[in-house]
Amino acid sequence: MGDMKTPQQGMTRRDFLVRSTVVAGSGFLSIGLPGLASKDAAAAGTAAFTPSIWFTMTPDGKTTMHIVKAEMGQHIGTGLAQVIADELEVKWADVRLDTPLESVANFAVYGLAYTVNSGSITTEFDRISRAGAAGRMALIEAGAKVLGVDAGGCYAKDSRVVQKSTGKSVTYGEILQKVTIDKKFAYPADFKGIALKSRDQYSLIGKSVASLDVPAKTNGKAKYGIDVFLPNMVYGALVIPRTRYSSKVVSIDDSEAKKIPGFIKAVKIEEAMGKCTGWVVAVADKYPTAMKAAKALKVKYDAGPYAALDTPTLLAQYKDLSKNEKESAAWVLEGDVDKGFAEAEKTLEMEYTTDMICHATMEPLNCTVQMANGEWHVHIGTQSTSFARMTLTGYLATVLKKKPEDLKIFVHQYLVGGGFGGKQDYDDILAAAWCVKEVGRPVKLIHTRESNFATSFARTPTYHKLKAGIRDGKLMAMNQDIVCGWMGARFGVGKKYGSDWLQLDSVDGKNQDIDQWSIGGSDHWYEVKNHRVRAWNHETTTWAVQASALRTVSNSYNIFVVESFMDEVAHAAGRDPLEFRLSMLNGKGGNRGIPNTGYPPGTPSDYYMDRLWISLPWASENSWPNYESATVGGALRLANCLRVAAGKAGWGTRRLPPNTGLGIAVTAAEERQSPTWVAGIAEVTVDPATGSYSINRLTIAMDPGIVVNPKNVDAQIRGSALWGASQIMSERLTLKNGGFEQSNYHQYQPIRLAQVPEIDVTIIASDHHPSGVGEPASTIVAPAVANAIYNAVGARVRHMPIAPEAVLEAMKKAKA
Amino acid sequence: MPQLSINGQSYFTDSPPDSPLLWVIREDLRLTGTKFGCGGGYCGSCTVHINGLPVRSCQVKLGDVDSNAVITTIEGLDPSDAHPVQRAWIEHEVPQCGYCQSGQIMQAAALLAVNPNPTTEQIVQHMNGNLCRCATYSRMVTAIHRAAQLAKEA
Numbered sequence: 001m002g003d004m005k006t007p008q009q010g011m012t013r014r015d016f017l018v019r020s021t022v023v024a025g026s027g028f029l030s031i032g033l034p035g036l037a038s039k040d041a042a043a044a045g046t047a048a049f050t051p052s053i054w055f056t057m058t059p060d061g062k063t064t065m066h067i068v069k070a071e072m073g074q075h076i077g078t079g080l081a082q083v084i085a086d087e088l089e090v091k092w093a094d095v096r097l098d099t100p101l102e103s104v105a106n107f108a109v110y111g112l113a114y115t116v117n118s119g120s121i122t123t124e125f126d127r128i129s130r131a132g133a134a135g136r137m138a139l140i141e142a143g144a145k146v147l148g149v150d151a152g153g154c155y156a157k158d159s160r161v162v163q164k165s166t167g168k169s170v171t172y173g174e175i176l177q178k179v180t181i182d183k184k185f186a187y188p189a190d191f192k193g194i195a196l197k198s199r200d201q202y203s204l205i206g207k208s209v210a211s212l213d214v215p216a217k218t219n220g221k222a223k224y225g226i227d228v229f230l231p232n233m234v235y236g237a238l239v240i241p242r243t244r245y246s247s248k249v250v251s252i253d254d255s256e257a258k259k260i261p262g263f264i265k266a267v268k269i270e271e272a273m274g275k276c277t278g279w280v281v282a283v284a285d286k287y288p289t290a291m292k293a294a295k296a297l298k299v300k301y302d303a304g305p306y307a308a309l310d311t312p313t314l315l316a317q318y319k320d321l322s323k324n325e326k327e328s329a330a331w332v333l334e335g336d337v338d339k340g341f342a343e344a345e346k347t348l349e350m351e352y353t354t355d356m357i358c359h360a361t362m363e364p365l366n367c368t369v370q371m372a373n374g375e376w377h378v379h380i381g382t383q384s385t386s387f388a389r390m391t392l393t394g395y396l397a398t399v400l401k402k403k404p405e406d407l408k409i410f411v412h413q414y415l416v417g418g419g420f421g422g423k424q425d426y427d428d429i430l431a432a433a434w435c436v437k438e439v440g441r442p443v444k445l446i447h448t449r450e451s452n453f454a455t456s457f458a459r460t461p462t463y464h465k466l467k468a469g470i471r472d473g474k475l476m477a478m479n480q481d482i483v484c485g486w487m488g489a490r491f492g493v494g495k496k497y498g499s500d501w502l503q504l505d506s507v508d509g510k511n512q513d514i515d516q517w518s519i520g521g522s523d524h525w526y527e528v529k530n531h532r533v534r535a536w537n538h539e540t541t542t543w544a545v546q547a548s549a550l551r552t553v554s555n556s557y558n559i560f561v562v563e564s565f566m567d568e569v570a571h572a573a574g575r576d577p578l579e580f581r582l583s584m585l586n587g588k589g590g591n592r593g594i595p596n597t598g599y600p601p602g603t604p605s606d607y608y609m610d611r612l613w614i615s616l617p618w619a620s621e622n623s624w625p626n627y628e629s630a631t632v633g634g635a636l637r638l639a640n641c642l643r644v645a646a647g648k649a650g651w652g653t654r655r656l657p658p659n660t661g662l663g664i665a666v667t668a669a670e671e672r673q674s675p676t677w678v679a680g681i682a683e684v685t686v687d688p689a690t691g692s693y694s695i696n697r698l699t700i701a702m703d704p705g706i707v708v709n710p711k712n713v714d715a716q717i718r719g720s721a722l723w724g725a726s727q728i729m730s731e732r733l734t735l736k737n738g739g740f741e742q743s744n745y746h747q748y749q750p751i752r753l754a755q756v757p758e759i760d761v762t763i764i765a766s767d768h769h770p771s772g773v774g775e776p777a778s779t780i781v782a783p784a785v786a787n788a789i790y791n792a793v794g795a796r797v798r799h800m801p802i803a804p805e806a807v808l809e810a811m812k813k814a815k816a
Numbered sequence: 817m818p819q820l821s822i823n824g825q826s827y828f829t830d831s832p833p834d835s836p837l838l839w840v841i842r843e844d845l846r847l848t849g850t851k852f853g854c855g856g857g858y859c860g861s862c863t864v865h866i867n868g869l870p871v872r873s874c875q876v877k878l879g880d881v882d883s884n885a886v887i888t889t890i891e892g893l894d895p896s897d898a899h900p901v902q903r904a905w906i907e908h909e910v911p912q913c914g915y916c917q918s919g920q921i922m923q924a925a926a927l928l929a930v931n932p933n934p935t936t937e938q939i940v941q942h943m944n945g946n947l948c949r950c951a952t953y954s955r956m957v958t959a960i961h962r963a964a965q966l967a968k969e970a
């Protein structure tokens with residue numbers, strides 16, 4: 001994420017224009033929004049409707065879908081194109097994809113290019129369905145004209161307009177060659193007339209069409225940011241700073257580096273906006289030389305305020321902070337929790353902690369920057385070309401003392417070699433740009449794996465205190481206290497940081513900020529009449545570890561904590577964990593979801609995705625027809641997933657080998673407003689002698705609503721489930737003396753093939769609005785495994801990751 | 817100037833002899849299909865074949881490469897990008913982000929070259945050094961079995 005302080009809002013252009021233009025004998029059909037026709041096109045003397053937001057169709061019938069979402073393994077271009085093509089009735093074989101260049105001008109057309117929150121299909125689905133359908137309607141009208149028949153008697157199929165009664169037809173290409181289309185769908189009047197297909201009419205949505213990005217990823221032709229070459233380019237490698245954050249460079253001794261042939265310069269990166277603190281980049285003619293020079297440079301640092309900080313200190317401070325109840329901000333406040341505890345027959349109090357992890361994408365962060373003819377060109381694979389451009393604009397305006405509007409910045413998007421939330425910070429671009437200024441040549445800055453780990457944007461460590469009140473075998477009251485580093489501060493989000501945008505307020509009437517990116521997930525879908533969640537921000541953490549979003553964001557720890565604790569409560573109440581959960585997933589009260597189709601204006605389907613969406617320069621709040629909320633059905637859909645998963649895993653019905661247990665977990669990540677319903681069961685075998693354990697099998701059931709491409713959804717579920725397995729088994733990032741201790745994959749260990757369990761995936765497709773699939777399944781594996789370990793050998797481990805030693809320790813405690 | 821034979825072509829490079837072969841292949845010769853993941857031999861993204869054997873190119877110094885060595889990168893695995901492993905990879909849509917996949921494919925192709933009928937256990941053992949952060953692992957195993965089949969059909 002870049003600086004999110006200044007969303008652009010205000011304009012409300014919601015109409016669609018569908019136009020074709022004849023340029024030198026060829027017609028182009030495009031669909032866009034009014035008021036955006038480019039000046040360039042006008043100047044060129046054509047009437048071309050250049051800014052076609054969603055697609056452009058040429059007279060050979062080929063249709064190019066313009067994809068602003070980053071391709072980082074979701075095959076998102078294919079998914080979005082399927083939706084448009086289905087409504088447009090264009091032949092799939094004629095579909096192509098492209099990615100618009102990010103610039104000030106293109107931002108005004110395409111809006112915010114930002115891929116995040118597993119939100120691409122969720123937030124685009126309705127819009128692009130309408131765009132495709134509007135195009136189809138315009139083509140039918142024009143096709144009927146060409147055929148000389150009544151449009152009412154025609155339909156479109158496979159890039160043709162066909163007259164029902166006679167079968168007479170004309171291709172889309174022929175239509176574009178013969179007539180000019182100029183049709184406006186005014187909002188809101190004409191929007192009701194946009195005939196969207198009913199679910200049973202879909203021909204591409206719901207099909208596992210082959211993803212268009214796959215073949216190039218098997219032969220070396222796929223181009224990532226790291227594969228860019230520019231004439232006269234040199235290389236940069238980062239000297240590992242003394243601490244993760246806030247070290248200052250005191251002096252640089254380059255005498256040894258200078259002896260290396262090809263070394264060009266040690267560049268101290270100009271700091272601004274709190275970025276690139278303590279960064280020195282070795283610039284050289286070749287990358288191995290740059291790496292060697294980076295090692296040879298002797299940099300002295302003032303190690304700054306975090307120089308002595310380590311993980312145990314942070315956790316101790318969290319614990320202290322949680323005692324200060326006055327400073328908490330309430331996130332959930334239902335019923336009367338204290339009364340609930342007072343009336344309970346039994347209370348249960350537990351502490352949970354989680355370690356840091358980081359993205360560790362296979363493609364290390366890198367970028368190539370060029371400055372030529374007064375224009376800055378950034379080449380990168382990133383989750384947001386828009387924020388990349390905005391952040392670089394802010395930086396260069398500061399360090400070069402220029403007006404932002406005088407800077408011409410363009411960001412070229414490439415494939416992203418893994419994102420997971422880790423490619424939405426832009427320090428590398430700033431550093432590369434500063435190097436360009438210093439050496440006067442294009443610079444390709446590549447992190448070594450070591451410098452990539454050292455400058456990781458970490459998931460915050462967390463501390464949780466949980467309390468449950470049980471009466472008559474029921475969970476009467478529940479409290480969760482959460483202390484961690486809130487990430488919003490880094491992005492300027494929060495009243496304290498100058499922006500209330502994207503920010504929620506506490507529910508305790510104290511009008512405090514609360515950072516849902518750091519607390520979300522604790523607001524589960526179980527009916528608990530008296531429920532409270534309180535949160536504290538440990539701001540030192542935010543800065544010291546550069547706390548950031550990482551696949552499912554706060555769900556990744558909160559689901560571990562909530563679902564582990566739910567099991568503890570079930571056992572304490574003498575109930576079966578499955579039956580206990582189902583009894584509370586009853587869809588009552590606030591957990592019923594939005595009961596009808598559509599929702600009243602002002603009810604966001606997803607709070608911050610809607611906020612990001614309205615930051616499109618041509619949109620405003622509530623400017624879009626309401627689409628169905630992903631919450632429809634509420635907790636009952638989650639209960640349904642749980643029944644399916646439990647049934648398939650043989651919960652309570654299957655004989656298990658010794659020291660083997662099943663464990664349950666459910667989630668509705670990402671947010672309350674954009675849930676994807678998922679349940680999972682883990683089967684785990686523990687070696688009681690060593691405490692080591694293996695995951696034998698994961699059974700996962702997900703209801704994401706409409707499934708656009710089942711094969712891709714399946715791949716996302718499997719990948720994210722293993723991400724979850726990885727973070728409970730082995731991933732662990734620790735802070736020592738202000739820096740991360742792990743430097744490469746021998747110390748920081750993502751899951752490998754030999755650890756991969758069998759995975760049984762059930763996709764419960766429903767006809768509800770589609771929600772995101774790239775992340776949620778990753779949250780349930782950790783608690784399911786923790787619960788399975790308990791069921792296998794009676795060891796309850798309240799820390800993530802779960803090390804074998806902790807299992808042994810817990811086994812001893814259980815026996816005592 | 818060191819000379820290399822890669823994918824049946826001769827290349828010259830002016831890189832110093834202590835340069836890792838990986839960077840010579842990628843940045844000097846611009847065969848960018850071979851990827852940098854860790855530089856430490858831990859991930860396998862940089863896997864190429866040297867005389868038919870899968871090798872981590874980040875661990876090989878340019879100066880240690882025999883001038884007669886036959887080096888194959890992902891670009892040269894098959895003249896029409898239709899090696900059985902590549903076909904199986906497309907059929908099963910193995911790649912997600914794709915970044916690790918050149919290395920995975922080179923590693924898998926080297927296995928099939930010496931063991932046309934690998935068992936799942938042999939596959940797991942052979943592929944375990946190749947990391948995939950997107951965790952495309954189970955499709956890889958399926959695709960390697962499929963590639964073994966395709967190789968026989970050819």
Ligand code: FES
Nearest residue numbers: 854855857860874
């Ligand atoms: S880059 Fe060579 S093994 Fe990772």
Ligand code: FES
Nearest residue numbers: 913914948949950
């Ligand atoms: S496909 Fe992304 S790392 Fe393997």
